[in-house]
Amino acid sequence: MELCVIGAGYVGLVTAACFAQMGNRVVCLERDHVRLARLRQGQCPIYEPGLAALLQEGRRSGLLSFTEDWEQALARAEVVFIAVGTPSQEDGSADLQHVLAVAESLGRQLPRPCLVVNKSTSPVGTVERIAAQIGSGLRERAVAFAVEVASNPEFLKEGSAVEDFMRPDRIILGSDSPVARERLQRLYAPFVRNRERVLCMSPRAAEFSKYAANAFLASKISFINELAGLCAQLEVDIEQVRRGIGSDPRIGSDFIYAGCGYGGSCFPKDVRALIHTAEQQGYQPTILRAVQARNAQQKTLLFKALEQHFGGFLRERRVAVWGLAFKPGTDDVREAPSLVLLEALLDAGVRVQACDPAALASVAALYAQAVSSGQLTLVEDPYTCAEGADALVLVTEWKQFRQPDFRHIRGLMRMPVLFDGRNIYDPSELSSLGYLYHGIGRPVVGHCKVTAA
Numbered sequence: 081m082e083l084c085v086i087g088a089g090y091v092g093l094v095t096a097a098c099f100a101q102m103g104n105r106v107v108c109l110e111r112d113h114v115r116l117a118r119l120r121q122g123q124c125p126i127y128e129p130g131l132a133a134l135l136q137e138g139r140r141s142g143l144l145s146f147t148e149d150w151e152q153a154l155a156r157a158e159v160v161f162i163a164v165g166t167p168s169q170e171d172g173s174a175d176l177q178h179v180l181a182v183a184e185s186l187g188r189q190l191p192r193p194c195l196v197v198n199k200s201t202s203p204v205g206t207v208e209r210i211a212a213q214i215g216s217g218l219r220e221r222a223v224a225f226a227v228e229v230a231s232n233p234e235f236l237k238e239g240s241a242v243e244d245f246m247r248p249d250r251i252i253l254g255s256d257s258p259v260a261r262e263r264l265q266r267l268y269a270p271f272v273r274n275r276e277r278v279l280c281m282s283p284r285a286a287e288f289s290k291y292a293a294n295a296f297l298a299s300k301i302s303f304i305n306e307l308a309g310l311c312a313q314l315e316v317d318i319e320q321v322r323r324g325i326g327s328d329p330r331i332g333s334d335f336i337y338a339g340c341g342y343g344g345s346c347f348p349k350d351v352r353a354l355i356h357t358a359e360q361q362g363y364q365p366t367i368l369r370a371v372q373a374r375n376a377q378q379k380t381l382l383f384k385a386l387e388q389h390f391g392g393f394l395r396e397r398r399v400a401v402w403g404l405a406f407k408p409g410t411d412d413v414r415e416a417p418s419l420v421l422l423e424a425l426l427d428a429g430v431r432v433q434a435c436d437p438a439a440l441a442s443v444a445a446l447y448a449q450a451v452s453s454g455q456l457t458l459v460e461d462p463y464t465c466a467e468g469a470d471a472l473v474l475v476t477e478w479k480q481f482r483q484p485d486f487r488h489i490r491g492l493m494r495m496p497v498l499f500d501g502r503n504i505y506d507p508s509e510l511s512s513l514g515y516l517y518h519g520i521g522r523p524v525v526g527h528c529k530v531t532a533a
């Protein structure tokens with residue numbers, strides 16, 4: 081099929097590359113000139129496992145191209161995917177300006193009938209708004225054809241986006257039109273060959289399903305984090321409780337890991353947008369508000385624990401931070417728990433040494449002043465990062481941090497104190513190596529005398 085994908089971000093780029101890999105001709109439209117130039121030079125502008133290779137292949141086969149020119153992007157398109165950002169507005173609602181701007185351009189530019197598919201996470205009723213916007217453009221131009229609009233929310237996860245797109249759990253098609261459904265089913269057929277995973281529903285149900293999924297996952301995280309706080313007070317290890325409840329198939333073992341909070345470009349903004357939608361309807365989103373409040377508190381826990389450990393005197397301390405991306409496998413730091421920690425440490429006059437396998441450039445851009453003053457040092461190697469530190473904090477559980485040589489690290493650090501923001505280490509093993517271990521919702525293990533800064 082001839083496809084156009086609008087937006088070359090995490091979703092658009094993966095969508096375009098994967099559809100091209102399956103033999104479709106895809107033109108991806110991107111308005112950011114820097115990003116576009118990199119894509120045209122064959123570079124992958126984001127860190128996403130497997131994506132660079134797919135982009136190369138799309139380039140070699142000639143099936144994938146990039147442009148900023150609407151005419152070129154739409155010239156042959158049978159299906160147009162919208163994959164632009166829907167960030168939070170100040171009141172928490174989803175900002176649809178990019179989606180609607182695309183709809184306006186489509187109304188002005190579409191040269192012939194096609195199917196428009198919204199992949200951007202958007203509130204219930206957005207498909208209708210896109211259709212109205214395109215319709216008014218077509219009417220102004222007095223063209224005789226109609227354009228159908230469908231919702232096809234995206235469920236890929238950053239860090240495994242290519243894998244998720246290629247082997248989806250489910251594909252949700254929100255359209256009441258049999259023609260549109262059939263066309264999308266045909267397009268997705270190669271991705272779901274061994275099992276029927278395509279779910280057809282109304283556009284509104286599709287739009288709502290995406291928010292429901294993210295809100296549910298965020299709720300699971302905030303639920304276990306809430307219990308972790310209580311565990312900490314009762315001298316119970318939440319990790320044992322997690323295993324105890326996760327073996328029940330009604331609960332399941334995924335997404336019940338206690339930690340320093342969820343971040344990223346989706347969960348926080350989608351929970352906010354759903355709360356806003358509920359409030360607009362005069363409906364009380366009691367659980368969602370609690371999910372959000374718990375997560376905000378959770379993101380401050382590591383700093384509070386550090387503050388308590390140092391008796392409130394943090395100035396001139398050296399703290400090493402492992403992991404800055406909002407989760408492993410990505411360079412994305414949007415709403416990452418690491419940023420809340422960095423901000424608080426820098427404000428408190430702490431000298432921070434941080435490392436991350438993919439997100440250093442994103443963080444350097446956000447904290448340029450702290451980097452240039454020397455208060456924040458960004459390094460690639462976790463061992464260099466730990467040198468001279470009064471405490472080490474694990475924020476993002478990249479594989480690289482899972483089994484470090486803690487015996488060696490103990491010799492590098494000024495004080496062997498570890499704050500495990502993802503509960504990935506064994507407290508008894510660390511205490512036997514001489515560390516003082518703090519987890520999330522776990523008893524503190526080991527001893528370490530705090531010496532002057």
Ligand SMILES: NC(=O)c1ccc[n+]([C@@H]2O[C@H](COP(=O)([O-])OP(=O)(O)OC[C@H]3O[C@@H](n4cnc5c(N)ncnc54)[C@H](O)[C@@H]3O)[C@@H](O)[C@H]2O)c1
Pocket residue numbers: 086087088089090091092109110111112115163164165166178181182199200201202234235236237238345346
């Ligand atoms: N990132 C994820 O893991 C993920 C997963 C599922 C769904 N989503 C949803 O998908 C949507 C896109 O998310 P993302 O993370 O890919 O966003 P992103 O910010 O990484 O990318 C959006 C891209 O669209 C481009 N863009 C914006 N307006 C444009 C226009 N008018 N013309 C051409 N290009 C334009 C931007 O320059 C940017 O490159 C959001 O609604 C998000 O909630 C994201």
